Amino acid sequence: MNKWLKVAFVSYLLVFLLLPLQMIVKADDTNDARVYVIPVEQTVERGLEAFLERSFKEAAEENADHIILDIHTPGGAVDAAGNIANIMNNTAIPVTAFINSEAISAGAYIALNADQIVMVPNGQMGSAGVIDGSGNAAEEKVQSLWISRMKTAAEENGPDGGRDPAYAEAMSNADFDVEGFPSGYLTLNAEQALEVGYADAIERNVDGVINFLGYQSDEVNIVHSEVSIAEQIARFVTNPIVIPILLSIGSLGLIMELYSPGFGVPGFMGISALLLFFFGHMVAGFAGWESLILVVVGIVLLGVEMVAPGFGIFGILGIGLIIGGLFMASFSTTVMVISVAITLVVTIAAAIILFVFFGNRGPWKKLVLQAQTTSEEGYLSTETDQGLIGQTGKALSDLRPAGIALINDRRLDVVSEGSYIGRGSMLKVVYTSGSRVVVREIEQND
Incomplete structure (x- = not known):
C-alpha cells in the first residue's frame, strides 16, 4: 500500500470512530x-x-413545551412513515406540522398525525397513493391498510375532535372522489386545506407559526435540531436503493483486489463501501458491533479459503457469517434479501469475467501449478539414449508387455508395443524416451 492510500485509510477509520453522533442544536x-x-x-x-x-x-429530556415539524418532503417508505407516526403519537409534547413547501405521500401521513397543521401560502399536501419498488400501485391489501391508516390519522388528530376522513381517503385512494375536487389522488393547496379543515393556519415562516401557537418572540427559546454529518451519512446509506450499490461495490472491490498485487484502490474501495454501510446502520441504530465482527470474521475465512484450501469449509462458513452479519445490521429483511440477491448476481458475474480474462492472475495461480517441466527447458528425469534405436537383442523374460531384454550386452527394462512376446524372442528397439525403451519382436524370417 503506498503512502497516500495509507493516509486515506487511516483518515477514514478516524472519521468512522470519532465522528460525533449527537445532533447539533x-x-x-x-x-x-x-x-x-x-x-x-x-x-x-x-x-x-x-x-x-x-x-x-x-x-422530552429538555422539557420542551412544543415541537414543530418543518416538513418539506416528496414522501418515501410507508414503514418509516408509520414508525414516525408512532413516535409522534407516543410523546406528551404537542406537535405542530409546518408544511414548508410540500408534504406529499408519506409526508402527508406524517402531517396528519400532528395536533395542528400550518402551511405556507404555496404549500401542497396529499397525493398519498402507495406504490411498489417498480413504481406501480401496490397490491390491494397494502392499499387497503394504507387508506385505513390515513383515515385514522385524520380522525384522531386535529382540533375539534379530528378532521374529515373523506379527504384523507381521497388522498390515498384514486378511485374515491370528494365533491368539488378532480378525480384521482387528491392534493390540497394551502387555501383548500384551510377551507376543508386540513390546515389550521397559513403562515410564511417558522416565526409566523410561533406567533400562531401563542408564543411571543421575546418569550420563547427556539431550539433548531439539525442533522449532523453522521446522521446525513446514515440517511444516505440506509436508503433501500443505496444498500445494494454499496454491497456490490464492496464485493467487487474485494474480488478485484484478489487479482491485484499488494493492496490497492479496489481493496480500499471495497472495505470503504462495507465500512460505510455499517457506519450508517450503526448511527441509525439498526446495527451493532456484533454484526460488523461477523462480517470481518467471514472475510477472513474467505481469505483463508483462497490461500489455504480447506475443501470449501472455510468458504462456506465465511459466506454464511457475512450474510448473517448483513441481516443482523438490516432494518428490513425484505430489503436485505433483495440487496444480497443483487450483490450475489453482480459478484458471480464479475468473478466469471475476471477468471476468463485474468485466470492466470490472482489467487488461482497460488492454487494451481502453472510451470511445466519440458525437455526443451532441460527438465528430464532420466536422459534418453537415442543410440538404442535400431539396436537388436534378446528377451530374457516374457514381455506382458513389460519385461527384461539383453540389448548390446546391457540388461534393460523394456516394454513391447502392446503384444505378448515370449522369452528368448529376438527384439528390436523402435523408440526411447528417458528410461522407457519400446521394442518389437523380430520375425525369424527377417
Whole structure:
C-alpha cells in the first residue's frame, strides 16, 4: 500500500470512530418556553426515522413545551412513515406540522398525525397513493391498510375532535372522489386545506407559526435540531436503493483486489463501501458491533479459503457469517434479501469475467501449478539414449508387455508395443524416451 492510500485509510477509520453522533442544536437558555423545530426533509426513510426518534427524545429530556415539524418532503417508505407516526403519537409534547413547501405521500401521513397543521401560502399536501419498488400501485391489501391508516390519522388528530376522513381517503385512494375536487389522488393547496379543515393556519415562516401557537418572540427559546454529518451519512446509506450499490461495490472491490498485487484502490474501495454501510446502520441504530465482527470474521475465512484450501469449509462458513452479519445490521429483511440477491448476481458475474480474462492472475495461480517441466527447458528425469534405436537383442523374460531384454550386452527394462512376446524372442528397439525403451519382436524370417 503506498503512502497516500495509507493516509486515506487511516483518515477514514478516524472519521468512522470519532465522528460525533449527537445532533447539533442551537439554543438560547435565557428564556422559559422551549420550542423544538425539527426538519422533516427529503425522502422519508429509516434514517429520517432514527433522526426524529433522537430529536423527540432530546425534546422530552429538555422539557420542551412544543415541537414543530418543518416538513418539506416528496414522501418515501410507508414503514418509516408509520414508525414516525408512532413516535409522534407516543410523546406528551404537542406537535405542530409546518408544511414548508410540500408534504406529499408519506409526508402527508406524517402531517396528519400532528395536533395542528400550518402551511405556507404555496404549500401542497396529499397525493398519498402507495406504490411498489417498480413504481406501480401496490397490491390491494397494502392499499387497503394504507387508506385505513390515513383515515385514522385524520380522525384522531386535529382540533375539534379530528378532521374529515373523506379527504384523507381521497388522498390515498384514486378511485374515491370528494365533491368539488378532480378525480384521482387528491392534493390540497394551502387555501383548500384551510377551507376543508386540513390546515389550521397559513403562515410564511417558522416565526409566523410561533406567533400562531401563542408564543411571543421575546418569550420563547427556539431550539433548531439539525442533522449532523453522521446522521446525513446514515440517511444516505440506509436508503433501500443505496444498500445494494454499496454491497456490490464492496464485493467487487474485494474480488478485484484478489487479482491485484499488494493492496490497492479496489481493496480500499471495497472495505470503504462495507465500512460505510455499517457506519450508517450503526448511527441509525439498526446495527451493532456484533454484526460488523461477523462480517470481518467471514472475510477472513474467505481469505483463508483462497490461500489455504480447506475443501470449501472455510468458504462456506465465511459466506454464511457475512450474510448473517448483513441481516443482523438490516432494518428490513425484505430489503436485505433483495440487496444480497443483487450483490450475489453482480459478484458471480464479475468473478466469471475476471477468471476468463485474468485466470492466470490472482489467487488461482497460488492454487494451481502453472510451470511445466519440458525437455526443451532441460527438465528430464532420466536422459534418453537415442543410440538404442535400431539396436537388436534378446528377451530374457516374457514381455506382458513389460519385461527384461539383453540389448548390446546391457540388461534393460523394456516394454513391447502392446503384444505378448515370449522369452528368448529376438527384439528390436523402435523408440526411447528417458528410461522407457519400446521394442518389437523380430520375425525369424527377417
